Amino acid sequence: MSLQGAVGAEELIFYVNGRKVVEKNADPEQMLLFYLRKRLRLTGTKYGCGGGGCGACTVMISTYEPASKKIRHYSANACLLPICSLYGMAVTTVEGVGSTRTRIHPVQERLAKCHGSQCGFCTPGMVMSIYTLLRNHPEPTSEQMTAALAGNLCRCTGYRPILDACKTFCKDSVCCQSKANGRCCLDQEEDLFDREEKESVGLFSPDEFQPLDPTQEFIFPPELMRMAENQPKRTLVFHGERIMWISPVSLDELQDLKAAHPDAPLVVGNTGVGPDMKFRGVFHPIVIAPARIPDLNVVERMSDGLTIGAACSLSLMKDVLRNAVSELPEEKTKIFCAVLQQLRTLGGEQIRNVASLGGNIISRKSTSDLNPILAAGNCMLNLASQGGKRWIPLSDIFADGVGNNTIMPEEVLVSVRIPHSRKGEYISAFRQAPRRENALPIISAGMRVLFEEGTDKIKDLSIFYGGAASTTICAKQTCQTLIGRYWNEQMLDEASRLILNEIVLPDSAWDGKAEYKKTLIVSLFYKFFLEVLQSLKTMDPCHYPGIPMEYESILEDFQTKMPQSIQIYQAKLSQSPQDPVGRPIMHQSGIKHATGEAVYIDDIPSVDGELFLAVVTSSRAHAKIVSVDTSEALKEPGVFDVITANDVPATNEFHYSDDPEIIFARNKVICVGQIVCAVAADSYAHAKQAAAKVRIEYEALEPVILTIEDAIKHNSFFEPKRKLEHGNVDKAFETVDHILEGEIHIGGQEHFYMETQSVLAIPKGEDKEMDVYVSTQHPAFIQEMVAASLGVPANRIMCHVKRVGGAFGGKLLKAGLLASVASVAANKTNRAVRLILSRGDDMLITGGRHPFIGKYKVGFMKDGRIRTVDAKYYINGGCTPDESVLVAEVCLLKMDNAYKIPNLRCWAYACKTNLPSNTAFRGFGFPQSGLVTETWITEVAEKTGLSPEKVREINMYKEDEQTHFKQKLDPQNLIRCWNECMEKSAYYSRKTAIEEFNKQNYWKKKGIAIVPMKFPFGLGSRYLSQAAALVHIYTDGSVLLTHGGIELGQGIHTKMIQVASRELNIPMSYIHFCETSTTTVPNACASVGSAGTDVNGMAVKDACQTLLKRLQPIINKNPKGNWKDWIKEAFEQSVSLSATGYFRGYDANMDWEKGEGQPFTYFLYGTACSEVEINCLTGDHKNLRTDIVMDIGCSINPAVDIGQIEGAFVQGIGLYTMEELKYSPEGVLCTRGPDQYKIPAVCDIPEQFNVSLLSSSQNPYAIYSSKGLGEAGLFLGCSVFFALRDAITCVRNERGLKKTFALNSPLTAEQIRAACIDDFTKMVIGRWGNFLFNYL
Ligand SMILES: Cc1cc2nc3c(=O)[nH]c(=O)nc-3n(C[C@H](O)[C@H](O)[C@H](O)COP(=O)(O)OP(=O)(O)OC[C@H]3O[C@@H](n4cnc5c(N)ncnc54)[C@H](O)[C@@H]3O)c2cc1C
């Protein structure tokens, strides 16, 4: 069709937060997220990934349907929503929900007051998901609530406090949250230990909450209603810079358009086309948007099934199927139920609300959850083209095994017919994904069997799989062969072999899961076999016995339940009510996080003439740069310049040790992802397009070292290598009863802070001054690096940090290099330059936690006493040193965890490889070396026949002791934490209950583990822990406080205001914190190592005490006066109202030659007990319960501190059980976004999650007797790892398998499945056969 007759809609009309938007130049390439942020300056909606995977950009879309006169509200990811798709719709963003300037919405208020935000970057997205749910269901069920949050990721909180806020809206919340006294029904008060303290539960007071009043919300704009009712629908055409968008209104028109432009995609939800265009270099000059065509939106109930329009969203489909299931007889709805089963976990709600049925089917992606079940269910497709309409079985589009020649390019899918199931027909859908919710499946399956009437003789059978090949595939031969067979073990055996023969997986699958997939393929068929057997029993119990009782639980999938939780802390009874220290005070920015007003780097308004930077990175792991050709890039629209190493005025290579840290690669590249140059342009889109045009020629260099094993082979290490030795290791080996040797591999971890690395560099125009706004943990270091790269004194560079959207160690040196890139560009162009890394670039470039190999030899006695250990640790440092040697040192210093090992020798090597350089990450080496220790502890238990907890107890530090480097420690609180956790978790009775469960269940097993922790606190030397603060009192009595610490979400500013409030004896409301800056506090140390509060707190206290000392004579003279009077008087008496405070740092030393020292200041202790349940057929697991007892001294803010413990713990669950980085053999990181790299989501946190702070613990070394605890909780995540191991051990014991076996981290479903050996795993041969060898 030509576009004659189509009225060109030169204006795009929609509403945002009740205001009309008329866009005259709507560009089809523009997504709503960037339109909101850059055009409308609504920066509350955040960028987290750009691909629909994190939910940070969630908004609410409202539409009006004139026929039904219904308004529909749904959540959607703004990052994938083309603005052109919004014609006639209303958008609500977090700013439209509420603000501090108008009214705060109850969702915002409760999230903040329940401590549901830490860094706050995910919070607006959370608000929008909850808000949208409440618009549709003012009193939702907890199930609806957890489903609404499945598409939102948070890296800080561990979700518990967010869910606590959510529960206050749920009608079925098991916890009342609303007793008149402000306490919850779970509250218990107990007098503990001494009269000074009272055990407290409840970190917020629901009495303070405003009620939810649905009448207060925005109404749907009447103008849009009128438009929808009165204006006939017309074709809309939008022309962008490169793309034309055509939105027809009739099927005929669509057919004509498709005939004219057969290659143009139909875009409905854009969840398939969008990511292809953004991330996979696909380009379409014309796109057709058919969503407004009535034929594609039909929902029709027929006598033999349902017809659903291809443009219907998956959410609508879910509703339609659910209604049909509730109204029709069960026998007819088995296919509907199976489809619903898949829809429950497909994507998050934001995806299902926009993704269309047609899009899912026609994309024919291997990872489709729907195609296997729709194909198995004999669904039909209604196709239309100019040539007419036709119906084809959906399975036909997969008949050729590649799924691409049945539908003509000019054909469109109009609707899909889903038939009723028949008598004697059974159908099921299955999936196994790296995360239970919001994750593409590893394998999905649809299976259907029809029996000859009244028998179990197979009349028809369909088996389809997704995930196994490039598209959905059918086990056709198998199905045909089995016709006529009876549904029994013999058939199962034959079927399994036939399926494995027929479904051939490419061994080179990028994710390397070929053998796991094969095992799943047969295991899932087995599950189907069991389901059908059980159904046959229900139908005719006399003929069909069903399945053994102990098999029954496998028929139930794990569900996400609203977690229950208790938090216990100590309140000081004698404390003045005005003193905020020790109280669960809300995060200082909590409300601003929830309203979207909190400003992060990319929210800073643009500066006149500002340029955007896109980096060009190396595609080779080790190569000489032969040439860099920027000529094509420079011709691209909007391009201003290309910045290379030649533009760096001074230092391009920083020599902090032997090998340099490099800003721009100059002559060679040493990893994939190294920055070679950067394109500066007038928009990010232009910069990115041009960056793709830079041509770099390489010449391969040898060797390419990627793994630790490669590095050992090539003797490639960063120096110095470290060793600690104490006692007489070799002699002790001669006297022990047993010796065991082993090795564990621990994968790396991506920080996945929600705010990607961000810099805004603004040249100030005189004296070479530059303001640099950076998302960093270490402004002084940024200042130093930028100054060195520009060749100016540090006093010209002003680095500012208001807050950081998560860092976890990842925003230190890497942030410095990126700040230098931006500053060099700003210096060269003399313009402000903004560098915001895309999620993919961030993951590719910046490295993460070190992958690790631990090798150990342990000598022990029959009674479980460990006498001697010889261990070697290798960490993969990547291509530059960063802090790898330090990390290796910490591995050694903390490897003993909670145990006294009389003879010990351990080595640590930082391997130099051609991976992106790895860096600091919460825990800094301890999470790895601690896991090795706990692994050999567990193996000693296995060898001696003792329980792991006994071996732990036997070897635990007991009295005043010395560590292996001769530092003294008093382990009293270690033992107290252990005993309290044992008691609070009811460990022994639950262990007995688990044994009972395991006897009664064959395919599901539970496991439990309790793990103690000693976490030494300290930064290794005094100068690294010095701190300063600056406090001004203004004449109106208000106080401006600043210090050197950075707000990363750990609540440091809130705590510092608490400290100042106590010291100055004034309410917190008098005190304001503005920003951390090198202009106010020079040379501040990094906010790392859990030390921020400790050291800055001392400095703030010092400054406040100085001020108070000056004020004291005035106060003494007028004791009845108030603060304002005293300040006024002080000013009039010319008393200085500004003071700096200083803390010299903690004394610390370590002599590596002697292997002795006092590198730590004090010790934190803790214990965690976790219980899990595994599915032995799929490897899936569920975290059932965790109890943590932590000794953190006297908490300054229990809400913040418990939040840190929970958040770190959940990050630890990610490290030890889920998060898997995958590299290609060429060293390219393949996992570069939330779609491939799975961090824990709501479905992953324990169903029962309890945290108690140890009572009566003092710490003379830190402010107000507190302890720095940001990192410690992460290690406790390994209690889940060992609970999984316990469950696997039970399986293996029951099956008579080898007692000792090695498990690596992360302990993913793949590994769990491999360790639970059965007939199916044994059938699977090939690579995994070798892998399985470990377990046989
Ligand atoms: C974060 C995320 C998570 C996801 N998780 C899952 C998951 O767990 N399981 C799963 O199965 N899927 C998942 N998906 C995929 C998602 O379900 C599909 O992308 C979606 O259903 C496609 O629909 P759409 O309307 O967005 O398609 P679009 O992107 O708009 O179009 C996709 C393709 O379909 C074609 N098409 C669309 N409609 C028609 C039609 N009527 N006739 C002919 N061709 C048509 C288009 O030409 C285009 O090629 C996920 C996607 C994302 C982004």
Ligand code: FES
């Ligand atoms: S930014 Fe949109 S989902 Fe992540």
Ligand code: FES
């Ligand atoms: S608070 Fe959720 S990501 Fe930081």
